[in-house]
Amino acid sequence: xxxxLVLSMNRYSKYFTMTLLICMVLLVFLQIIMREILQxxxxxxxxxxxxxxxxxSFLASGFAYQYGAHISIEVFVKKLNPVGKQIIKILVATLAxxxxxxxxxxxxxxxxxxxxxxxxxxxxxxxxVYLAIxxxxxxxxxxxxxLLIYEKTMSQTEVxx
Amino acid sequence: xxxxxxxxxxxxFIINVPITVALGLSTVIIVLLTxxxxxxxxxxxxxxxxxxxxxxxxxxxxxxGKIMEHGGISDxxxxxxxxxxxxxxxGLAHVSIVACMFFAALSGSAVATTAAVGALMIPSMVxxxxxxxxxxxxxxxxxxxxxxxxxxxxxxxxxxxAGVSVSDLFIAGIIPGIFIGLSLMLWVYIYSLKHxxxxxEKFNLKRTINSGFSSLLALLMPLIILGGIYTGIFTPxxxxxxxxxxxxxxxxxxxxxxxLDIMKKILLDTVVVVSTLSVIIASxxxxxxxxxxxxxxxEIATLISEMNLHPFIVMMVIILFLLVVGMFIDExxxxxxxxxxxxxxxxxxxxxxxxxxxxxxxxxxIGLLTPPVGLSLFVAxxxxxxxPEEMIRPVIPFIIIMILDVVLLYLLxxxxxxxxxxxx
Numbered sequence: 001x002x003x004x005l006v007l008s009m010n011r012y013s014k015y016f017t018m019t020l021l022i023c024m025v026l027l028v029f030l031q032i033i034m035r036e037i038l039q040x041x042x043x044x045x046x047x048x049x050x051x052x053x054x055x056x057s058f059l060a061s062g063f064a065y066q067y068g069a070h071i072s073i074e075v076f077v078k079k080l081n082p083v084g085k086q087i088i089k090i091l092v093a094t095l096a097x098x099x100x101x102x103x104x105x106x107x108x109x110x111x112x113x114x115x116x117x118x119x120x121x122x123x124x125x126x127x128x129v130y131l132a133i134x135x136x137x138x139x140x141x142x143x144x145x146x147l148l149i150y151e152k153t154m155s156q157t158e159v160x161x
Numbered sequence: 162x163x164x165x166x167x168x169x170x171x172x173x174f175i176i177n178v179p180i181t182v183a184l185g186l187s188t189v190i191i192v193l194l195t196x197x198x199x200x201x202x203x204x205x206x207x208x209x210x211x212x213x214x215x216x217x218x219x220x221x222x223x224x225x226g227k228i229m230e231h232g233g234i235s236d237x238x239x240x241x242x243x244x245x246x247x248x249x250x251x252g253l254a255h256v257s258i259v260a261c262m263f264f265a266a267l268s269g270s271a272v273a274t275t276a277a278v279g280a281l282m283i284p285s286m287v288x289x290x291x292x293x294x295x296x297x298x299x300x301x302x303x304x305x306x307x308x309x310x311x312x313x314x315x316x317x318x319x320x321x322x323a324g325v326s327v328s329d330l331f332i333a334g335i336i337p338g339i340f341i342g343l344s345l346m347l348w349v350y351i352y353s354l355k356h357x358x359x360x361x362e363k364f365n366l367k368r369t370i371n372s373g374f375s376s377l378l379a380l381l382m383p384l385i386i387l388g389g390i391y392t393g394i395f396t397p398x399x400x401x402x403x404x405x406x407x408x409x410x411x412x413x414x415x416x417x418x419x420x421l422d423i424m425k426k427i428l429l430d431t432v433v434v435v436s437t438l439s440v441i442i443a444s445x446x447x448x449x450x451x452x453x454x455x456x457x458x459x460e461i462a463t464l465i466s467e468m469n470l471h472p473f474i475v476m477m478v479i480i481l482f483l484l485v486v487g488m489f490i491d492e493x494x495x496x497x498x499x500x501x502x503x504x505x506x507x508x509x510x511x512x513x514x515x516x517x518x519x520x521x522x523x524x525x526x527i528g529l530l531t532p533p534v535g536l537s538l539f540v541a542x543x544x545x546x547x548x549p550e551e552m553i554r555p556v557i558p559f560i561i562i563m564i565l566d567v568v569l570l571y572l573l574x575x576x577x578x579x580x581x582x583x584x585x
Contacts, residue, residue: 017436018428025221028402032395046214053220054211057439060432061181069433070179071441073489075533077177092178099186107204133204 006146010063013139017060024049024056047121051129058136065143093144100137100144107134163457166191170448180494181437185444188451198454206450207443214398215327216442219269219317220435221401225408226268226307226314227427230277232412232419237376238263239281243362244369246346251353252360253289254299255346257282261303262342265310266383267404269317271492271529275304275540283545295352295555297545301537302345302559305526308492310338311387312401315492315525318442319518322449322500327397328390329515332584333577335387337519340576341566348558378411391584442497449501458502462509472510476571479503480524484564487528491536495525516578520571527563530556 031045064070077088111134115127166187173183185203192198210216229235242259249255260278268274279300286296308315311331320327352358373380385407386400395403412419419427452458465475486495500521507517529537532553542549570576 014429014432017432018425021220021224021428021432021435024217025224025402025405028217028221028399029406032399032402036394049217050212050214053217053435053439054208056220056432057211057436057443060436061440064433064436067433069437070181071437071491071494072177072179072183073174073534074177075489076175088176092176095173095178095186096182099182099189102189102200103185103204106201109201110204110208130204130208133207 003146003150006142009139009142010066013059013063017056020052020056024052027052043121047119051119051124054129055132058132059139061136062139062143065140065147090148093148096144097141100140103137104134107131107137162191162195163452163455165194166451174490180490180498181440181444184441184448184498188444188448192451198451202450203447206447210446211439211443213321214396215317216321218312218327218398218401219314219321219438220431221398221405222269222312222314222317223434224427224431225401225404226270226273227431228405228408228412228419229264229267230273231423231427232408233416234267234376234379234408234412235260235264235277235281237372237379237416239278241369241372241376241380244365244372248360248362248364249350250360251349251358252362253282253286253291254296254349254353257286257296257299258303258306258342258345258349261300262306262310262339263380263383265306265308265338266312266387267379267408268307269312269314271304271307271526271537272540274307275300275537276544278303279541279544283541291358292555293545293547294551297541297547298552298555298559299345299349300545301530301535301541301552301556302563303342304537304541305529305563306338306342306345308526308529309334309341309523311335312397312404313522315496315522316518317397318438318493318496319500319522321442322445322497323504323514323518325514325518329581330518331387331390331397332581333515333519334522336576336580337523337566337570340570341523341563344562344566345559348562352558378415382407438493441494445497448498453501458505461502462505465506466509470510472512473571475507475510476512476520477568479507480520480564480567480571483521483524484527484531487525488531489534490528491534492522492525492528495528496521513574513578515581516571516574519577520567523563523567523570527560527567530560530563 027045027049035041077085080088107130111127111130114130115125117126118124119126119129169187169190170183173187189200192200239256239260242263243256246252246255246259257278260282261274264274264278283296283300287293311334313334316330316334317327320330382404386404389395389403390397390400409419486499504514508514529535532538532549538549538552538556542552
């Protein structure tokens with residue numbers, strides 16, 4: 001049940017972040033075309049592309065756990081016995097969740113404090129832009145718990161640089 | 162308190178906590194203990210670091226590298242490289258390295274370079290009688306030029322953390338990149354003499370011209386991208402987008418290798434890699450903010466300048482330190498974490514930041530070849546179908562050569578920052 005929920009949530013965030021990446025490319029490409037050919041430049045594209053990078057980064061950080069993609073130093077725990085590995089796995093998950101909770105709490109403060117501030121070019125409420133951080137942290141927690149419950153291996157390397 | 166911060170960080174690293182969590186959590190603990198900065202600045206720091214236009218070049222170059230890897234460009238480049246150096250003693254091994262260097266001028270990643278060229282070259286080297294472990298080692302070593310010859314993702318990362326210009330680093334990297342490629346070929350030549358490996362190909366100008374033409378689209382690209390940056394027509398970030406669009410157009414419409422499924426895989430891989438790097442940058446900025454407020458790098462820098470050490474000695478200690486770091490931490494994470502600490506130290510003894518950035522990138526690129534965490538070594542072993550342990554012996558000469566390269570490039574700043582001064 002929980003597993004299915006996580007799967008569909010991850011599917012949405014995958015497609016959303018992939019679409020954002022395409023939009024980032026198109027926006028900056030548009031900026032070059034506008035400047036070089038039409039001799040017209042606007043500051044909007046840069047701002048939007050930058051904010052999109054922040055959103056991609058945090059939203060994808062949740063399902064990145066499913067690919068074992070978050071960079072860590074694995075050599076030292078590799079030598080442990082299965083019991084030791086299990087203890088380390090739970091400890092690491094707890095620490096990662098603790099940090100994500102700190103991000104949610106401080107991130108929500110930042111969101112609420114800036115609900116009135118507007119971004120320079122697009123006049124977006126900055127609170128909405130900052131929302132990427134607490135949402136991303138929440139997605140991280142959901143995926144870490146999913147991996148703990150369903151005992152998937154954390155070291156699948158389907159994704160490479 | 163800074164000592165405690167490093168101890169906690171080290172413990173978290175050793176027990177396999179993701180680097181982003183380790184950096185963030187250790188700093189949060191110290192900040193809670195000392196109260197020197199407000200915890201509420203954490204998300205804002207993270208945001209402002211990622212909210213940077215120069216940084217955007219990194220995801221775009223990663224995306225471009227993946228598109229090139231799958232776009233059928235490597236076949237053409239290998240054919241061209243083969244017509245250039247295939248007739249030399251140890252021909253195919255030279256072809257591997259030269260093809261890597263050409264690919265490096267398209268891509269900003271060592272892993273993409275090793276994978277794209279190695280998948281084709283390791284089997285063909287084995288077929289004509291090279292030892293499999295040597296073939297894979299050549300590929301891993303050649304692949305490191307991926308981050309040294311511009312464009313380069315680690316260079317973008319260093320430039321953003323050090324506050325220097327990405328273009329300057331890209332200019333500084335050209336000659337050292339070629340220099341390192343040639344030095345690797347020197348070992349290939351010596352190895353071929355020792356093992357009496359000959360080549361039965363003859364140099365044929367007509368073939369070179371023909372393959373040059375058929376790979377023209379791929380060869381033009383570095384000219385467009387780097388030429389555009391150097392002449393100031395576009396910024397490195399814009400150039401990275403041009404690389405994406407150009408690579409996509411020729412991979413999709415000319416070489417017809419990119420299908421919808423491949424494109425989906427490329428996008429997903431990119432999003433995941435970009436995210437994992439971004440969250441490290443974000444946490445590292447909070448960590449860096451704390452140690453800068455505590456003036457730790459400055460104190461070390463003052464200490465070193467009081468000791469009146471010769472810059473050469475300082476640099477040799479740093480090179481050794483980075484070699485050890487590179488054995489355990491991947492290149493980009495190491496750059497993000499260490500740049501704010503090391504930069505004040507080297508500038509205190511009079512080393513140019515751009516020059517240092519280049520040396521640091523080459524130095525950490527050696528870490529791509531050293532066990533236990535050598536990314537290029539792993540990729541070459543995977544595409545070469547061999548155990549990484551078996552590659553260690555044949556890769557050692559390449560590692561030694563690259564260490565000598567770093568020292569030489571330190572002593573000869575004319576080859577790197579000298580070129581930057583010519584341009585400005």
